[in-house]
Amino acid sequence: MSTIDDSRQESAGFVLPExxxxxxxxxxxGIYVHVPFCATRCGYCDFNTYTAGELGTSASxxxxxxxxxxxxxxAAKMTGAPVVDTVFVGGGTPSLLGGDGLVDVLGAIRSSFSLAAGAEVTTESNPESTSPEFFDCLRSGGFTRISLGMQSAAPHVLKVLDRTHTPGRATAAAQEARAAGFEHVNLDLIYGTPGERDEDLDASLDAxxxxxxxxxxxxxxxxxxGTALARKVRRGELPAPDDDVLASRYERIDARLTDAGLTWYEVSNWAREGGAARLASGAAGESRLASGARGEARCRHNLGYWDGGNWWGAGPGAHSHVSGVRWWNVKHPxxxxxxLAAGRLPVGGSEQLTADDLHVERVMLTTRLRTGLPMAELDAGExxxxxxxxxxxxxxxxxxHFVLTDKGRLLADAVVRTVLQ
Incomplete structure (x- = not known):
């Protein structure tokens, strides 16, 4: 068993309870790495990200x-360097680091921790900062999963969101990732943007x-x-998203994805059963994927969050959780x-979760999962x-277990409130 360096805990200025x-x-x-850099700021985004102009010379x-x-x-010295099951590099725009930069990030993790056999290693990417060479570099460097921000295939929807990628680039990037040998590729969608029509959503799902x-x-x-989108809504330049429209769009998404063989496993996430990505006949990279192991399509790293797992969040503003202790880093890079240069962990705050806190979070999170809320988790009143x-x-x-029905998924937050009342 690994030993914990107590003196290093003290010198870091933050101590984890025994x-x-x-x-x-x-x-x-798991290990989460936050990359705080973006080329531009999307109008709807309130994440801890910074453009080069916002940072100036203060950070790089x-x-x-x-x-x-x-x-x-x-992190390794404080925790005893447990074997890492999942890595997730998010942001921000991790792909701005380039393939070599992201491989360096994974190398930094490997220099401090050991990765489990079959570890899931994911990076988020903006389609515009990717290429076939980028994906080849990541695949050979040890990444196993790619998550691409698509949001929509409709140009006018992307414009409202202030997204910089061109329509079609996200799906082209997904195909490039698959051609590089990535079995597991995710595309993110946002629905309910002002001005989005049913046919726009259908086009996005087709893509x-x-x-x-x-x-x-x-x-x-x-x-x-605090976002640009919020200011436009407040000034009346754009309408606020409509709850009934959002519910209708969700049902439309779920029906299309289910029919295509992707099953919901969390309210906002669908994965193909068995994990095998479908390839068109003769698609580039087909032989490389066909010869690979058919693994888990669900995001194991995110499942760790939803199932109360342990993870260290590294980077500006990143959050961590270990056995009921939660802390978060200072935000500015x-x-x-x-x-860190001064020899201290950049912890901005922390909290020790009580048994009641942990119970509330477990009900909130497991209710959203397809596996459902364990009945044994609830007291008699609940x-x-x-x-x-x-x-x-x-x-x-x-x-x-109690599992959300199709109607219940539309009202998941209300279901949780009712159970915990």
Whole structure:
């Protein structure tokens, strides 16, 4: 068993409780890396990201990478370097680092931790900053999964979202990733954008399915405070998303994806059963994919979040969780790098989750999963409330779990509130 370096914990300026450390090997362990750089800022985005103009000379990819290496070194010494089951590089726009830069990120992880055999290694990418050579580099460098931000195939919808990629580029990138040997490729969609029509969504779904990906994420547009989109809605330049339209669009997405063989496993995520991406006859890379292992199409890293797993979040603003302890890093890349250069973890805040906190989160998260909410998780009052939701047709009993019905998925948050009341 790995030992924990207590003196290194103290010097880092942040200490994990002994109980959390002793329990760290009881669940899968993931590493999330946050890349805070973007070429431009999308109008709907409130993530912790920065353009070159916003950063000026205060931070750079080089200073961020130096800080990342230091943080991963701290992480390994503090946790005893458990074997890593999943890696997820998100942002921001990780693909701005280029293929070699992302392989360097994975190399930094490998220098501090060991990856499990068959570890899932994902990176998000903006289609415009990818190429066949980019995907070849990632595949040979150890990445196993690609997630591409598509959002929509309709030019006017992308314009409202301030997305910079051209229609068709996302699906072309997905095909390039598959040709490079990636079995697992995800496309992200956003639905309910002001001005989006049913035919726009249908065109987006046609494009997704033509790409043959084995995973799709689809999210209702949320107007976040402080974004350019929120300001336009507040000024009356754009209408706010309509709840009835959002529900109709979700049903349309679910029907199309289900018919195509992708099954929901979380309210906003669908994966192909068996994990095998479908290839058109004679498609480039077919032999490379056909000879590979047919693995899990669901995103194992995200399943770790939803199932209460342990992970270390490295990078500016990244959140971590280990055995009921949650903490988060300072947001600005310059401050992040400065604190690590000074020999301290860049922790901006932390909390010890109580048993009640953990219970509420488990109900919230497992209710959203296709596997459902374990009945044993609920006390007598919550069980009665869940039975009432069953009577309303929003939950169904499947073995010893409560599972959202099709109607219930549209009202998942309300279902959770009712059960926890």
């Amino acid at each position: 109980q959390a450390l002793t329990e760290i090997g009881n669940r899968p362990f 990819p080089q200073s961020w990478m130096e800080g990342l290496r230091r943080e991963l070194d701290f 997704v399915l033509s790409a043959g990906v084995d995973h799709v994420s689809a999210y209702a547009l949320i107007v976040e405070d 310059a401050r992040y790098a400065e604190q 069980r009665r409330a869940a039975e009432e939701v069953v009577a309303d047709g929003l939950l169904a009993r499947e073995g010893d």
